[in-house]
Amino acid sequence: MRSHQIQYSALALALTAALAVGIPVRAHAxxxxxxxxxxxxxxxxxxxxxxxxxxxxxxxxxxxxxxxxxxxxxxxxxxxxxxxxxxxxxxxxxxxxxxxxxxxxxxxxxxxxxxxxxxxxxxxxxxxxxxxxxxxxxxxxxxxxxxxxxxxxxxxxxxxxxxxxxxxxxxxxxxxxxxxxxxxxxxxxxxxxxxxxxxxxxxxxxxxxxxxxxxxxSGIALDINGRSNAVTVADSNFHSTGNGTATVKMFSESTLAMARSSVISEGDRAVGIDARTGTADLDRVNVTTSGESSHGLYADFTGIGAGPIITARAAQVHTTGAGAIGAVARQGGSIHLDDSIIRTEGQQAHGVLTGGRGGMTLAGSHIRTEGEGAWAAVINDNGSLGIDGSALESVQHGGVWVRSNRDSRLTLSNNAYVSGGNGIAIALDAAVAGRFDVVLQGHSQMVGDIVITPEDEDAGLVPQSDVHVRLADGSLWQGTSNLVQTMAIESGSQWTLTGDATVGELSVLNSGVALSDGSGRFNTLTVDGDLHSEGATFLFQGALGGDDSAFDRLHVRGDTSGDASIAVKNIGGVGAQTTDGIQLIEVDGASLATYALAGRAVGGSYEYFLFKGGVTDPTDGNWYLRSQWFDGCKDNPAAPGCVVDPVDPIDPVDPVDPVDPVDPVDPVDPVDPVDPVPVLRPEAGAYLANQSAAINMFSHRLNDRIGAVSLDEGRAAWARVGRQQADFSAVGGQLSIDGNTSVLQIGTDLVRRGNAAFGVMLGTGRADSSAVSDLTGYSAKGRVRGSAVGVYGTWMQVADGTQGAYMDANLQYGRFDNRVQGIGLEPEHYDSRMASASLEAGYTFNVWQGAASALYVQPQLQLSHVDFRTDRHVERNGTVIDHADAGGLSGRLGVRVFGHGTAASNIVQPYLGVNWLRGSGTSTLQFDGDRLGADVPRNRYEVQAGAELKLGQRWGAWGGVSVQHGDHGYRNVGGQLGLRMAW
Structure with a gap:
């Protein structure tokens, strides 16, 4: 009610009036x-x-x-x-x-x-x-x-x-x-x-x-009670402490322009700014209320004239009491918030509320409610709400509660955001009847479900609304619903399901649908009608394994048309061999759409591919993931479950005179059905290639370290560079691996006593490899960067190495940084380490002696042991790589033939060697428990050739090449150069 001016007694008013008109009075001293x-x-x-x-x-x-x-x-x-x-x-x-x-x-x-x-x-x-x-x-x-x-x-x-x-x-x-x-x-x-x-x-x-x-x-701080007032406020503060009042109130048609000011209300049922008519323009105004049911902004048309309008720019509204709503527009009142913030803390203290022909628009604003039962926004009967570039967030309750169908749509535009902390984005009263559109456009986001209110659902009320959802312009909805009649996802938008959902019709154009959110719960999306897609992507997540794998599923009761990419993400699946396959899409109607696998589907060591039709019923129109590369029925049409196409009937021929009966033969036992070949990932080959490269990176022989065997030159320092290129297969020949390794080692003798020397060495190396699946063509890259430190000791019976026995031993410790990246997958990084010991012995025979040269034969035996270890590694897709411990004992038996000049000047000393290499260790690892190994033969055969160049008494250089061959197409070509200085 409009308040009135203060009333005085009749005597006081009479005296004041008389004095005002100048009635003569007596003057005093x-x-x-x-x-x-x-x-x-x-x-x-x-x-x-x-x-x-x-x-x-x-x-x-x-x-x-x-x-x-x-x-x-x-x-x-x-x-x-x-x-x-x-x-x-x-x-x-x-x-x-x-x-x-x-x-x-x-x-x-x-x-x-x-x-x-x-x-x-x-x-x-x-x-x-x-x-x-x-x-x-x-x-x-x-x-x-x-x-x-x-x-x-x-x-x-x-x-x-x-x-x-x-x-x-x-x-x-x-x-x-x-x-x-x-x-x-x-x-x-x-x-x-x-x-x-x-x-x-x-x-x-x-x-x-x-x-x-x-x-x-204690009452109203600013009471704009009458008509035609123009109030301008700047840099001021208003504070009211009373109950049932307002700090700032506008009753009649007036204007208020307030800037950089604060409004505080402490009482219960005490509003911050209460406009019953007129217009209030707020610029950078802070409104704070602390009492129960003490709303921040309130526009309620109960006066005379036009409805009240509150426009706030860069305003902040904060309420702490129960039932204290941030902003209320009702009975024809309007509130427009631009770049403003509303925060409520109390129980059932909603962020904004509009109803009774009231209108609320939010532009670039942030609404946050923190209390129990507090909706971010409430649309009561005949209210309207526009959300443009604004965020509505309820920490404990739902996003928007719709109780009105005055406006047949709720639109989120320009990066708008709605989120419900209880998992509800939009709740409709069951009684809200007719069509209701939810539109997200301009990169807007909505987190939470579209449901009827929990109270109506508990009461068993049947929803009367006809909900239609449209996502456009890169918008995102993360939630679920069983109320949506039609859903259109367009222009780079995405729907991420957080639970099972049902829609009437679904259209996906150049957009995506993620059937689960990666939390580990897998969902089923049911389309009661038709599904049409163009340039769409459907993301299915699950635990890749056998046919019964827990996985997201899409069930279309109508027809499918168009095209889409099917992306698959493994969540904790260890992979397995499939039979009929993992059913992703079930189509009850006409299955006319074309789907293709986007990227790769990997679980453990298995590679999965998308097939239309099952193995048992290839014409069922459903879509499956199978860990196989070929169709078993095509290779063996007689296999169980395969359907053989009928052949044209043969025209009858004239009967043939009967012949003597032939004795029956024993029946032929049926053959076992052909199992499809499992398709394994090329990443396994890259891991194995890294393992092999690290094990062999710093391994060497005495001649690799000092060239021709000789200790008659005194202490020496040396350096060598080497490179190897190895080709081999893995996991039963399904993967082809090419790798190359480069190494640099330097060392020096520390002590020499007689015919024995002891020294230290350092090494650094790198290896790069590529593993390619011969079935799929998919590839993976491996990379190793390593360093090592070691010691060595050498003894020779004769110091110049021209006859007699020798022994050489070395110990090394290395550390490696490893990287594996498969095509279409994220790179994986892990560490490994190696400790090795080697013992080599030989005997030199002078088999020919000339005037200026000699020929020697040197049988050699070398035993090496490598202890290689890698920490357990979990890939980003959940695959566990462990038990990648390799190495063990290996041996080499060979003979080296070399010439030795007897002149004192610079000479070239060629050599030729053959070796038999025997490995008894392991080169395996486990992918989610499946043991996989490299097809590196235990027996390999090597031919070496090279020469040493002796440069005077102190300098020497050497170089050579080697070629190794073995079973399963193993090949290794290497070369090295070395330099030695003696003193």
């Missing part, structure tokens, strides 16, 4: 009256007593300007301490005090064109009356003035004239008092501290400019 003249009283105390007697009274154009500070008082009813009356009348005070004590007294009054100019002055009214008043046509200019009202039903600053107040304060805390009251005034308040039981009350036709001020009240 200490009065100063300027009747058309100028009075300049000295500093001091002045007073007036009696009804209607004014201490300072300027009238008929007179002026009173004291020479200094004065203390002016009047104690009569209807009296004034200072009164400027009539056009041109003026009172100026500086550093003074004005006091009245009588009932109905106005401490300082400007009337009928008078002017008050008060500076650094205290205005005190101890009775029931007014502090400073400027009537219509009059003027009051106040600078650093403090107005204090001590009585009840009083007003601090009032009038209908021009009032300017800068600095100072107004206090009117008495029962029924107001700090400021105006009718038809032009009022400017700057930097004023205002407090009262009621703050600022405006009747009709006021112009108020308030800046840098504070208004505190």
């Amino acid at each position: 200490q009065q100063v009256i300027a009747d058309g003249d100028a009075q300049t009283p000295a500093a001091g105390d002045y007073s007036a007593t009696g009804v209607g007697n004014h201490a300072f009274h300027a009238l008929n154009g007179g002026s009173i300007v004291p020479m200094g500070a004065v203390n002016v008082s009047a104690d009569g009813s209807g009296a004034s301490a200072a009164r400027a009356e009539g056009a041109g009348s003026r009172i100026e005070l500086n550093g003074s005090t004005l006091v009245t004590t009588g009932f109905g007294a106005t401490t300082a009054l400007a009337t009928t064109g008078g002017e008050l100019h008060l500076t650094a002055t205290d205005v005190i009214n101890k009775g029931t009356g007014m502090g400073v008043v400027a009537h219509t046509g009059s003027q009051a200019t106040l600078q650093d003035v403090n107005i204090r009202m001590e009585g009840v039903s009083s007003v601090g600053l009032a009038g209908g004239g021009d009032i300017t107040m800068t600095g100072g304060s107004i206090s009117a805390m008495g029962l029924g008092s107001r700090a400021v009251s105006a009718t038809g005034a032009n009022m400017t308040l700057t930097g004023v501290a205002i407090e009262g039981e009621s703050g600022i009350w405006l009747a009709d036709n006021n112009r108020l400019n308030l800046s840098g001020s504070t208004v505190r009240a």
Whole structure:
């Protein structure tokens, strides 16, 4: 209800009226009256007593300007301490005090064109009356003035004239008092501290400019009560502490422009900003309420004229009480939030609510509710809500509660976001009837389900709504529903299911559907009607294994048409051989769509492929994943479950005369059905290639380290570079592996005693490999980066190595950084380590001696042991790679034939060698428990050739090539160069 001006007694009003029109009164001592003249009283105390007697009274154009500070008082009813009356009348005070004590007294009054100019002055009214008043046509200019009202039903600053107040304060805390009251005034308040039981009350036709001020009240802090008011507020604070009130209220058709200000409400059922009509424009305004049912913004049309409109830009609304809604637009009221924030904390304190022809639009705003039972948005009967680039988030409850069908759609535009903490994005009352569209466009997102309200569902009410969903322009919905009649997903949008869902018709155009969210729960999407897709992608997730694998599934009861890519993500599946396959898509109607596997489907060591039709019924129109490359029926049409096409009948021939019967032969036993070949991943080959490269990277022989065997040159330092290229197969020949390894080793003798030497060595190397599936053509890359440190010791029976026995031993420890990346998969990184020991022995025979050269034969035996270990590794797709421990004992038996010049100058010494290499260790690993191995033969045969160049007494260089061959197409070609310096 509209409030009214404060009422006084009949006597007080009669006295005030009589004085205002100039009824002659008796003057007392200490009065100063300027009747058309100028009075300049000295500093001091002045007073007036009696009804209607004014201490300072300027009238008929007179002026009173004291020479200094004065203390002016009047104690009569209807009296004034200072009164400027009539056009041109003026009172100026500086550093003074004005006091009245009588009932109905106005401490300082400007009337009928008078002017008050008060500076650094205290205005005190101890009775029931007014502090400073400027009537219509009059003027009051106040600078650093403090107005204090001590009585009840009083007003601090009032009038209908021009009032300017800068600095100072107004206090009117008495029962029924107001700090400021105006009718038809032009009022400017700057930097004023205002407090009262009621703050600022405006009747009709006021112009108020308030800046840098504070208004505190137990009731309404800013009450724009009448019509045609224009209020501008900047950098100010409003604070109300009472119950059942509002901090800022607009009752009639007026305008409010508020910027950079705060509004605080502490009471219960106390609104922050309450607009019943008119328009409120809020710019960077903070609204805070703490009481129960104390809403932040409230636009409710209960006045006269047009409905209220609240527009807020960069505003912040925060409520903490139960049932305290952030913003309410109802009964024809409208609220527009732009780049604003609403946060509620209380139970059932919804973010925004609209109803009863109310409208709410959100642009670039963020709505967040944290209390139990608090929806981010509520659309009551006949309410409307527009969401443009805004986020609506409920921490504990649902996103949007729809109770109205006034607008037949809810649209999220321009990166809008809706999320329900309880898993509900949109809930409709079961009674909401007719078509209801949910549209997400412009990269908008919605997280949560579309359902009827849990209360209606528990009551068994049947939904009356006809829900249609459209996702467009890169939008995303993560949730589920059984209410959707038609769903269209377009222009790069995606639907991610969080549970089983049913839709009537589904259209997917250049967009995607993820049938589960990766949480480990696998869902079924049922399309009761038809499914049409063009350029679409369907993501199925599950545990890849056999036919009974837990997996997402799509069931189309109607027809399928168009095309789509099928992406598969393995969640914890270890892979297995399939029979009929893992059914992904079941089609009851005409299966006319074309689907193709996007990327790869891998589980453990198995590779899966997409097939239309089962093995038992190839014409069923369903789509399956099978871990096989070929169709078993094509290779063996007689296998169980295979259908043999009928052949054309043969024309009958003339009967043949019977012949003697042939003795029956024994029946032929049936053959076992042909099992389809399992298709294994090429990544297994890359892991095995890395393993093999690391094991062999730093292995070497004595001749690799120092060239021709000789210790007669003293201590030596050496360096060698080598490169090998190996080709072999893995996992039963299904994978072809090509790899190359490069190594650099350096070392030096530390100690030499007689014919024995001891030294240290360092090495670094790299290996790159490629594994290709001969079935699928898929490939994987392997990479190893390693370093090693080691020691060695050598003994020779004869120091120059031309005869007798020798022994060589070395110990090494290496660490490796490994990488594997399969085509279409994320790269995998893991570490490994190696420890090796080698013992080599041989004997040199001089088989021919010439004048300048000699020929030697050197049988050799070498035993090596490698302990290679890799930590358990889990791929990003969940595949576990472990037990990749390899190495073991290996041996080499061979003979080396070399020439040795006897001249003292630079010479070239060629050599030729053959070796038999025998490996007894392992080269395997496990993919999710399936053991896989490289087809590296245990027996390999090697031929070597090369030469050493002896450069004087201290320098030597050597080089050579080697070729290894073995079973399963194994081949290894290597080469090296070395340099030695002796001292």
